[in-house]
Every structure is written in structure tokens, then in C-alpha cells.
Amino acid sequence: MKFLSEYRDQKAAEQLSQQIWKKVTRPWTIMEICGGQTHTIVKSGLEDLLPREITLVHGPGCPVCVTPIELIDKAVAIAHRPEVLFCSFGDMLRVPGSSKSLFDAKAEGADVRIVYSPLDALKLARTNPERQIVFFAVGFETTAPANAMAAWQADHDHIENFSLLVSHVLVPPAMEALLSSSNCVVQGFLAAGHVCTVMGYEEYFPIAEKYKVPIVVTGFEPLDILDGILMTVSQLEEGRHDVENQYARATRREGNRPAQERIIEVFEVVNRQWRGLGEIPASGFQLRERFQKYDANRRFPFSGEVAQESPECISGLILQGLKKPNQCPAFAVKCTPENPLGAPMVSSEGACAAYYHYGRRQSHDRIQPELSGTPGR
Amino acid sequence: MTEFNLNCPVPRVADDRIVLAHGGGGRLTHQLIEKIFMPAFGNSMLEQRHDGAVLAVEGLKTGSRLAFTTDSFVVHPLIFPGGTIGDLAIYGTVNDLAMCGARPLYLSAGFILEEGLAMDTLRTVVASMQEAAAKAGVQLVTGDTKVVDKGKGDGIFVNTSGIGLIEANVKQTIGPASVQAGDAVIVSGDLGRHGVAILSVREGLEFESPILSDTASVWPAVEALLNAGIEVHCLRDLTRGGLATTLNEIAADRNLCIQLEEKLIPVQETVQSACEILGLDPLYVANEGRFAVFVPAAQADAALEVMKRVPVSKGSVRVGKVEETPGRTVVLQSRIGGNRVVDMLSGEQLPRIC
Numbered sequence: 186m187k188f189l190s191e192y193r194d195q196k197a198a199e200q201l202s203q204q205i206w207k208k209v210t211r212p213w214t215i216m217e218i219c220g221g222q223t224h225t226i227v228k229s230g231l232e233d234l235l236p237r238e239i240t241l242v243h244g245p246g247c248p249v250c251v252t253p254i255e256l257i258d259k260a261v262a263i264a265h266r267p268e269v270l271f272c273s274f275g276d277m278l279r280v281p282g283s284s285k286s287l288f289d290a291k292a293e294g295a296d297v298r299i300v301y302s303p304l305d306a307l308k309l310a311r312t313n314p315e316r317q318i319v320f321f322a323v324g325f326e327t328t329a330p331a332n333a334m335a336a337w338q339a340d341h342d343h344i345e346n347f348s349l350l351v352s353h354v355l356v357p358p359a360m361e362a363l364l365s366s367s368n369c370v371v372q373g374f375l376a377a378g379h380v381c382t383v384m385g386y387e388e389y390f391p392i393a394e395k396y397k398v399p400i401v402v403t404g405f406e407p408l409d410i411l412d413g414i415l416m417t418v419s420q421l422e423e424g425r426h427d428v429e430n431q432y433a434r435a436t437r438r439e440g441n442r443p444a445q446e447r448i449i450e451v452f453e454v455v456n457r458q459w460r461g462l463g464e465i466p467a468s469g470f471q472l473r474e475r476f477q478k479y480d481a482n483r484r485f486p487f488s489g490e491v492a493q494e495s496p497e498c499i500s501g502l503i504l505q506g507l508k509k510p511n512q513c514p515a516f517a518v519k520c521t522p523e524n525p526l527g528a529p530m531v532s533s534e535g536a537c538a539a540y541y542h543y544g545r546r547q548s549h550d551r552i553q554p555e556l557s558g559t560p561g562r
Numbered sequence: 563m564t565e566f567n568l569n570c571p572v573p574r575v576a577d578d579r580i581v582l583a584h585g586g587g588g589r590l591t592h593q594l595i596e597k598i599f600m601p602a603f604g605n606s607m608l609e610q611r612h613d614g615a616v617l618a619v620e621g622l623k624t625g626s627r628l629a630f631t632t633d634s635f636v637v638h639p640l641i642f643p644g645g646t647i648g649d650l651a652i653y654g655t656v657n658d659l660a661m662c663g664a665r666p667l668y669l670s671a672g673f674i675l676e677e678g679l680a681m682d683t684l685r686t687v688v689a690s691m692q693e694a695a696a697k698a699g700v701q702l703v704t705g706d707t708k709v710v711d712k713g714k715g716d717g718i719f720v721n722t723s724g725i726g727l728i729e730a731n732v733k734q735t736i737g738p739a740s741v742q743a744g745d746a747v748i749v750s751g752d753l754g755r756h757g758v759a760i761l762s763v764r765e766g767l768e769f770e771s772p773i774l775s776d777t778a779s780v781w782p783a784v785e786a787l788l789n790a791g792i793e794v795h796c797l798r799d800l801t802r803g804g805l806a807t808t809l810n811e812i813a814a815d816r817n818l819c820i821q822l823e824e825k826l827i828p829v830q831e832t833v834q835s836a837c838e839i840l841g842l843d844p845l846y847v848a849n850e851g852r853f854a855v856f857v858p859a860a861q862a863d864a865a866l867e868v869m870k871r872v873p874v875s876k877g878s879v880r881v882g883k884v885e886e887t888p889g890r891t892v893v894l895q896s897r898i899g900g901n902r903v904v905d906m907l908s909g910e911q912l913p914r915i916c
Contacts, residue, residue, distance in 0.1 A: 189838065190897075195825075198898035228843075230900020275841075292581045301840075407898045523589055542905040 192406030193229070201411040202234040208418050214240045214370050215417050216363075216506050218356060219325075219377035220247030220535065221405045227539040229407040239414065242370065242506030243536035245359050245462060246377050248324045248352075249276050250504065250528040250535045253458040256352045257282030259487045263319055263350065264295040266485065270313060272306035273321040274328075275299045279522075280531045287321075303335035303349070310339070310347035319481045322349040326380045329353055329470060330444035333451035336476045348481040353470035354457055356380050357388045362465045363505055364396040371506050373417040375403040375410065378432035383448075385440025389428045397426045404432040451476050460528055461501040498527035503536055510540040517541055587803030588907035592811075611815060612737045613658040613799065616728065625730030629664035631655060632723040640683060640717050643759045644774030647718055648691035650850055653777050654801070655724040656698045660781040661797040661853065663736040663788060664726030666698060671722050672706045676715030687718060698779035700724070732788055738815045740795040745884040746862035747820060748855045750783055750869060751776070751877035752828040753805055757847035758836045773832050778851035783875035787855065790868045796856040799849075803907065806845040808854055809892045810906040817889040822882035822904065824896050842911050845894075845904060859883065 217223060223243040226232065232241060245251050261282050264271035271287070278287040278297065291297040296316075300306050303320045310318040322332040332349060339347045356377055363369055376389060381402045389400045399420035403413030413431045420427060430436055448470070457469025472480050497515060502508040510516050510529070520526040522538055529535035583590045600608065607615040614631030622628065635651045656666040671691070675684065695702055734740060759775040780799065787794055798808045805827070809820045829837075829844045837844045851874060857865045862880055869878040892904040 189834070193897040195897060195899050228902060229896040229898050230902040231896075231898065233900035234898065288581055288583070289579070292579045407896070411898075523593075542903070 189406070192404070192408040194408065197408055198234060198411055201408065201415055205239070205411070205415050205418055206236050208415065208422055209236050209238045210422060212238045212240065213372050213418060213421050214242060214506070215373045215375065215414060216242045216244045216371040217375040217403070217410065217413075218244040218246040218360065219375075219380070219405070220250070221379070222375060222377070222403065222410055223247070223536055223539050225405055225407055225410055227542075231407055231410060234411065235414070239418065241414075242509070243503070243539075244374075244506065245363075245459065245504040246325065246356065246380075247529065247535050248328070248354065249280050249531055250500065251354055251459040251461065252277070252280065252323050252352050252528070253460050254281075254283055255458070256350070257286070258284075259482070260287060260321055260350055261285050261290045261295075262487050263481060263485045264290045264297050265293070266317070268317045269485075270296045270298065270309060270316045270318050271321070272298050272300045272303075272309065272318060274301075274323070276531070277321055277323060279525075280528050281525055303332050304338070307335050307338055307344065307347055310344050314346060316346060317484075318347045319485075320347070320349050322351045322353065325354055325356055325377070326384045326448075327377075327382075329448045329452065330383060330441070333447045336451050336472060336479045337447060339479055340476060348479045348484050349472065350481040351452075351471055352457075353452065354459065355454070355468050355470070357392060358465050358468035359459065359462070360389075360392055360400075361396075362462065362468070364392070364398065366505065368507060369505070371398070373399045373421055374401070375413045375417065376400050378402055378404040378409070378436055381430075381432070381436045381440065383441050383444050385438055385445075386428055386430065386436070387438065387440075393426050393428050399426045400428045402428070402430045402432050402436055404435065459504075461504045463501075500527035500529045500537070503529055510537040513537070586907065587801075587807055591803075592906075610737055610739065611811070613661040614664070614724075614726075616662055616664075616735075616737075622727075623730055625733075627664075627728040629659050629662035629726040629728055630723070631658040631662070631726075632721065633658060634719065634721040636716065636719050637760065638716055639760075639763055641686060642763050642775060643772045644755075645759075645777040645850070646687050646690040647720055648687035648689075649694035649777055651720040651722045652691050652694035652698060652700070653779050653850060655722040656700055656779045656781060657799045657801075657851075657853070659724050659726035660779070660784045661736075661799050662726065662728060663732050663784065663794065663797065664728045665785065666700045666724055666726045666779075666781055668703045669695065669700050669722050669724045670704045670706075671702055671720060673708070674715055674719040674721075675707065675709045676717050677709055677712040679717050683717065687720075694779075698781065729788075734793060734795070736794055736797055738796055738798075738812045741812055741816050741818065741856045741884060742795065742858075743818055743884050743886045744859055745795055745856040746859045746865075746880055747809070747822070747882040747884065748857065748862065748865060748869065748878055748880050749800070749805060749828065750780060750853050750855070750875035751851070751879075752830045752833070753800065753849055753852060754829055754833040754837060754844035754847035756850040757804070757842075758833050758844075760848075761840065761842075762836065771832055773830075773836060776849055776851035778874050780851060780853050780874055783853075783869050783872045783878075786868050786872050787865060790864065792861055792865045792868065793858055794855060794865075795858070797853055799853045801850060802848050804844070804846040804848055805854065806843070806892065806904045807906055810904070812856075813892050814890045814906075819885045819888050819890075820882055820892045821885055822892065822894045824894055826879055826881045828877055828879050828881075846907055846911050856884065 306320040393400045401413045401416045452470035455471045499513045529537040614629045617628045633654045640647045659666040755776040759773045869875040
């Protein structure tokens with residue numbers, strides 16, 4: 186088993202697609218939570234295989250898209266300090282702050298480096314004792330264990346020249362926020378498989394019950410997503426609203442306990458601003474008291490102006506699934522990956538960028554069903 | 563009921579400075595060429611937008627033409643699995659000439675060396691250039707050296723320019739302008755090895771099985787095609803920006819559609835796995851010994867047969883075709899049967915967060 190080509194097999198995809206066509210009797214709107222899933226859907230042209238009754242909307246599960254603009258500004262300001270070596274995951278570099286991105290900062294001389302793991306940043310701290318190493322700790326529950334580990338390791342080894350600029354967000358509170366909004370259109374969820382690999386999926390049972398919405402923990406390959414859609418559609422057609430696990434090869438109900446323990450040791454749950462969505466209660470992590478000496482926010486006080494946001498970009502509507510990227514008047518006209526008006530046009534996981542790179546033909550060939558404001562549940 | 567406070571940023575985009583993406587080979591590179599260089603230097607030969615200029619020079623044998631090209635090399639690290647900046651600099655320019663249908667003959671080399679560079683490193687790089695030049699059958703006939711202060715360079719920068727000869731029996735114009743609907747698209751081997759080899763040795767990235775760069779001269783493959791009398795419409799090396807960028811340039815230039823089938827595109831399993839881990843798309847990853855050929859569909863099988871007999875192109879595969887519509891578009895049929903547009907990248911590919 187290589188776990189790659191097996192999940193991209195055309196015959197198996199056609200079979201799943203046929204089963205979905207057979208199951209569907211009326212329109213359903215399903216949201217895939219995670220940007221990685223959005224990426225697969227557009228990259229594999231998966232919507233071509235679905236009946237028109239099914240509308241996929243792309244959720245807020247892209248860390249690049251929901252990291253608040255103030256934090257990007259802060260990151261840029263910290264990166265500009267001469268003693269700082271600023272480390273980040275690659276796709277955060279292009280995200281626009283109120284005036285600059287980290288790429289711009291790099292072009293202006295800031296020492297900004299792409300790393301693949303916070304532990305690589307910690308390694309840099311060891312090898313550059315005269316520099317201040319700051320890691321941009323963004324992401325969902327998926328990246329939290331490694332970031333927690335970096336803080337824990339720094340503490341354990343007494344590494345003083347290392348800190349984290351934390352902007353961690355959590356999936357279940359965002360789902361609840363979307364569902365409790367009066368204009369919610371989402372009737373079923375594909376939950377993010379890798380988030381659940383870490384956290385398990387216990388948290389989703391009360392949500393499915395309270396909002397009468399099916400939630401299927403789903404993987405990231407084309408067949409995973411087709412299978413997840415089939416499971417969701419089956420529930421919708423049968424009037425059920427259970428939590429089911431499509432991604433059983435990687436995810437257990439209780440998740441990864443040691444990872445959770447490390448997260449809880451290092452982080453505590455706080456309210457968090459989501460770019461495009463606003464503040465969501467208990468939806469993020471920050472460092473606990475014991476680890477706050479590694480908080481870049483404290484180490485490098487920031488006195489920038491409050492960032493200005495403009496109404497021109499409709500990313501908030503897109504992240505809630507109320508609009509598709511190509512329904513935005515600025516899409517591919519004023520807003521492109523080179524000149525993004527909003528963050529979803531930046532990351533390859535962002536819904537707008539995904540549509541821009543892979544899906545533009547579709548917007549000409551197919552008429553997307555108009556999304557009404559009335560939830561079907 | 564909660565109502566969201568909807569807002570989104572409108573940032574100013576800095577276009578007042580050069581950013582790395584201007585050199586990435588994608589859309590920003592093209593903007594740079596179109597907005598800065600073309601207005602200043604534009605002429606009929608630059609307008610061809612090919613890998614090299616084809617020059618009719620008086621005194622040559624009737625029908626023969628000269629090809630002239632230049633390329634600069636700034637790779638880090640200087641020595642990587644499967645090659646060095648030195649053989650890249652030779653093969654890069656040799657291949658640009660080959661893409662004009664020209665036999666590579668003479669090269670120049672300009673070195674910008676950084677103060678403090680280890681002499682051993684320079685020796686290694688020069689030795690690999692010597693070996694590459696011998697393999698490619700070219701002579702290095704003129705050169706230049708400059709040294710810059712420590713911190714103002716990255717060890718070694720190399721520029722090479724080259725001259726090649728297009729024989730009189732090559733009647734057709736080889737270049738994007740000759741691409742037509744109905745052409746078959748062939749790639750000369752598996753994709754993505756060079757880019758992944760470079761990434762694999764950059765800071766913090768280690769793979770268990772080494773992936774070697776594909777850096778090599780592709781002239782033997784081109785020569786075989788021309789000698790076999792194949793009606794080659796266009797040749798393009800798949801360097802910076804990979805297959806996707808190259809095909810987008812041609813589709814845009816000719817207002818044609820290029821259709822690809824994902825399952826036909828050759829990618830080594832290790833390269834594919836590395837790309838999966840890094841969140842990269844091998845279609846956009848650089849190659850240094852691969853090229854795309856456009857030939858009339860009727861000659862595709864003959865072309866493949868010729869190419870497969872030459873070692874550098876033994877992995878040749880027909881991956882797609884050219885159609886009239888939709889113009890300016892590269893479409894890929896995915897493994898599962900859906901279609902997507904393969905766009906030009908706006909900057910460099912960035913590893914994804916999760």
C-alpha cells in the first residue's frame with residue numbers, strides 16, 4: 186500500500202460517483218471544512234463527477250485565510266527587527282497584512298526563512314545563539330502538537346533566544362459559529378481528517394445533535410472526499426445526523442492522546458479573531474502562564490495602528506459558504522494571486538486561489554446553482 | 563442568533579521593489595519582461611519569445627542560421643545531488659540552443675565570486691563544467707571573473723552565453739509560432755527531479771533515498787529528431803516553472819488549448835512522494851534535462867521511437883495534444899476523470915502548512 190495512487194483510481198472514483206448519483210433526490214449543500222480538501226476538490230476536478238444537486242462550499246479551514254490582519258502586521262514588524270530571524274511555514278509569506286506581507290519584509294531586508302517544522306526553528310535557535318528566533322505558530326489542531334512540542338523543548342533545554350508568535354485556531358467552535366448564524370446554508374459537513382487524527386471526533390457528537398447536521402470525518406485524497414460526500418448524502422437523504430468516520434485508516438475516535446496531552450500542557454483555550462469571520466469564543470490557543478516567556482507578543486511589544494479592513498473583499502461570505510469565489514465581483518478582475526484583496530486568494534488552500542488556479546474554466550462552462558439564504562434543514 | 567461581522571482587508575501590494583517571485587518564472591517574471599524589458603529592448607527577435615535568438619548571418623552556408631542565447635545561474639547549494647552550479651551552467655545554455663534546433667558550439671562563462679569562497683569549491687565546480695562541456699561537445703572560448711565583497715554574493719554566480727548552428731536541412735522554424743491545433747505534445751522523460759533534488763538538500767530537509775538532479779544535455783535527442791526528418795514544430799526545455807509554465811506560455815502565445823492527461827505524465831515515485839510531503843505540484847517543479855516537443859499527431863509515434871533510442875530521452879512519453887479551444891488555456895484531465903485548468907503560477911511554489 187502506498188496510500189496515494191490507490192486513492193486516485195479512476196474506476197473506484199466512477200463507482201463512488203455513480204452511487205452518489207443514485208442516492209441523490211434533491212439539492213444538498215455540503216461544506217468541506219479543510220483547505221486541504223478544497224485543494225483536492227479543485228485540483229482533481231472532482232465536482233465534474235457530482236450531480237448538480239450537490240453544492241460543495243468551502244469552509245474556513247485554511248490557517249492562512251483566517252489569521253487576523255493585525256497578526257500579519259505584527260509578524261512583519263517583528264521580522265524587521267535586526268536581531269530577529271523570523272521563521273514561518275511557506276504559504277504565510279505571501280499573505281497581505283494591512284500594508285505588507287512577510288515576502289515584502291524579506292525583500293526589504295528582513296531575515297525571513299521558510300521552515301517545515303517549528304523544531305527546525307528551534308534548531309536555528311541553537312545554532313544562532315546571538316539571534317532571536319521567532320516562529321509564526323499558525324494553524325489548526327493539526328499543527329498544534331509540533332508547536333507545543335517546540336515550546337516544551339525550548340523550556341526543557343533552557344533555550345532563551347526562541348519565541349512563538351501564536352495564532353492557533355480550533356475547528357469545532359468555528360463550525361458552531363457557522364451553524365448558529367441565521368443565514369447558514371450548510372446542511373452537512375466533511376470534517377477535517379487530520380484535525381481529527383490529533384483531537385479525535387468526540388467533540389462533534391453534540392454539534393451534530395444540536396444542529397441536526399451530519400458530520401463525516403473525511404480524508405484528503407479524491408476517493409476519500411467522494412466517499413465522504415456519499416456518506417454525508419446518504420445521511421441527508423435518510424434524514425440522519427450522525428458523526429461518521431470515513432478516514433478510519435488515520436483517525437480514531439479518541440484521537441492521539443499523547444499529542445493532546447502535550448497541547449494541553451502548553452496551550453490554553455482563548456477567544457480568537459478570525460480574519461473574515463470576526464471573534465469566535467473559545468476558538469483558539471495561547472501559551473499557558475508557564476510558557477509565556479516564549480510568547481513573541483510579550484517579548485516584542487507592538488505598537489502599530491489598528492489594521493484597516495475594507496468591504497470590497499467578500500471573503501467572510503466565502504468562508505461561510507454563502508458565496509462561491511467566482512461570484513465575487515472582484516474575483517480574477519481586481520483580485521488575483523499577484524494582487525490579492527483578501528487572504529483566500531493567497532494560499533493554495535484558499536478557496537479563491539484554488540478557484541483561480543484550477544477552476545476558472547468551470548465558471549464559464551457550468552452555471553453554479555445560486556445559493557439561497559434558506560437552510561434546508 | 564449570531565451575525566458575523568464581515569470584513570476583509572484591502573492591502574496595498576508592493577510593486578515598487580523586486581521580490582523573489584519576479585525571478586520565479588511565473589506571472590511576475592512575465593510582467594517584468596513585458597513592462598520593463600520589452601519596452602526598452604523589444605525587437606523582432608525578442609518578440610519570438612523563444613529560448614534563444616535565431617540569426618541569419620551573411621557568409622554562412624545558404625540556409626544555415628546561428629542561434630545565440632544566454633542564461634545566469636544562482637543556485638543554492640552550489641553542489642547538490644546529481645550536479646553542481648557548473649554543469650547546470652553548461653547544460654542550461656546548451657539546452658537553450660538545442661531548443662532552437664541548433665547544434666551547440668561555443669560558450670562563454672562569466673563568474674561572479676564572493677570573497678571567502680573556498681578554492682576547493684571553485685575547483686569542484688570548474689571540474690564539473692569541464693566535464694559537462696566535454697560531454698555536450700562544446701568549447702568554452704571566452705570568459706570573465708569578478709570578485710565581490712563577502713555578503714554581496716552567494717559563493718558563485720555564473721553566466722554562460724552560447725552560439726550554435728542550425729543546419730540548412732532544418733527548414734522549418736522551430737518555436738512557439740509553429741505550434742498548431744492537432745499537434746501532439748511529448749515530454750522527454752520523468753519530471754521534477756532537479757527541483758526536488760535541490761530542495762532536498764536545502765536547510766532542514768532530508769529524504770532517505772537521494773533524488774538526483776536530471777541535469778544533462780538534451781542535444782543528442784534533438785539531433786536524432788532532426789536527423790530522422792521529424793517535422794518538429796516547437797521545442798521547449800522544462801526548467802524554471804516546469805511543464806505547466808512552459809505549456810501556459812505557448813498556449814497564451816498561440817491562443818490555443820493544450821490538453822494533458824494526468825495519468826500519462828511521468829513522475830518518479832520518490833519525486834511524487836517528496837512533492838506530496840512538501841505540498842508541491844511536480845507539474846511546476848524545475849527540470850534541467852527535460853524538454854517538451856510539439857510534432858504533428860501523425861508523426862508522434864515516429865518521434866517517440868526516435869527519442870526513446872537516445873539515453874537522455876529514453877523515458878519519453880506523449881502526454882497531450884493541442885486543440886483550438888478554449889484558447890490560452892492548459893487543461894488537465896485528472897486521474898479520477900475530472901478536468902482542471904493548469905494555470906501559470908504567480909510566484910514560487912510555497913510549501914503548504916498542513
